[in-house]
Amino acid sequence: MEARRVMSKQNDMQNVNEAVMRGKVLRAFAPASTGNVSLGFDLLGAALKPIDGTVLGDEVDLELASEFSLVVKGAFAHKLPADHDTNIVTRCYRHFIKVLGDKGIVLPAVKMTLHKHLPIGSGLGSSAASVVAALHGLNEFYAQVLGEVPFNQHQLLLIMGELEGQISGSVHYDNVAPCYLGGLTLMAEQADTLALQLPTFKHWYWVACYSGITVSTAAAREILPKQVSMPDTLKFGRQLAVFVDALYRQDEKLAVSMMTDVIAEPYRKSLLPYFDESRQFAMQNGALAFGISGSGPTVFAVCDNLEQAQKISLWLKENYIQNDTGFSHVCQLDEQGAVVKNANA
Template structure:
């Protein structure tokens, strides 16, 4: 991109507000520890994800709103959205492009430490929004999909402690994704079963990613290593051949769930109810405490969701939704009045 430092060379965005949305995601999908992720969209229209608004300003500022805004640090300089802005502007400056400042508003709809990719959703919404907003100013987006996803992994890693793409990739790209993490290919979008319903229930408690990783053994046995590899390979093959029965038979977690479930009160009871009432699979979403159930029948999914609401949720911040996969991923729209 050609360097542009003169303000008059920017397209006019005065008075325009761009809103970027990034959906919730479930990492691992049981069988794919750190390698699979899926974006979720409630069927009832509930906003399950984070939103970021952007508009031109004299100086940068961040405002935080939403149901879970009070759970974030009061100092907005430490907010991951601020870090995204600073990183984006720094990289653009290195390209010779000095950008005008923006005012950003984070609508924090996802709970922190929920296993729904909360930090990833903030990062994806912020960076995708910045790319689209400044793209309108410049006449072309500054970064392509691959470059932006690299940034997203780096920034999300500042929160989780290490770079993992199993939340940012599905959140950004949509659908079900497999992490390749190669120089030119970070994630691959996989075929899905369109008639699957994904029940996602957040209990209301917090499980930190660091704590969920610390509880895992440092080494995996040879039998479990072989089982993990076989499950993932067979599952992906079954997706491409649309062999639903074989795919769901692979959806058990031999790596993390045996250890992490101790952090989730009523997990075993919830699994038992779900599997006895039509679920094809049941597991921990990411590092928890959110759990998910996969069904091929909407009525059964609603029954499981209602039971989880009444039995798995532990306080008034918990929720349960019947979802399908969000195939669109992150989006940005002009919401100017």
């Protein structure tokens, strides 16, 4: 009898909260990210935010509805499948609802609108941004219906990795973790700790230039050797360990000296027209480091001077970009990660 009273009270509260939420639209934003950060193949990732206020990331709007639906808008909406049932945002919704349904929690449907600002196959964590915006948005939206978040941060990150893996072909967190948590993250992938947020150099500028061509994650992985030599393995481990230590001690010179890629870049750069020339210009004009963002074709340059960053960004815009869908932005790290706001305001 007491259990039925508690359930009835919870249902009454949910009905009240649903009434409050009607007509409200929540907007979730998830920033672009760069995986690997050159030296940390599959183990490092960083969230990026243009300093000029450009929206570099995906947004998802959520509002109560009689049944689920998805609308897709944005500059790169036409690059997604026409069948919304296959869209990763739809998959996120269905997975989210199923997991809660298996626990006996029945939720009202929502209308979701994906604003697809990030190009597909760009090396900027495009699929991760859609996944994070969708799942973080759902978690915060239904928190206002239920009175508490359905999933804690760790649980939600696990789900994000699983869903993003459906797109990239394998579960890895070097895009979803920084996209969700913000800043620079190191993947731990332990039972109770999936990712760790690292100290950063706040004065660094990150130039991110997307050339406009597409490089699929699957193709970029296929080009890599199946085995890595012992010397390269030792160098990779040493670089990552020293880099993390240098971040904690704020030894900028030592950290920069570790930022070279011995695992992927030697092979993947063949997929990126004008990569070597771009690296040469950047390094000759003040860049601290230069590399491939994720699996490419986006490249990034790290600078400690805004004027140098702007000069490199302009040169890349004029020389590295291949078509009119490309872009180049001077960024800093997005320390917030995914955020939700009231779109009605």
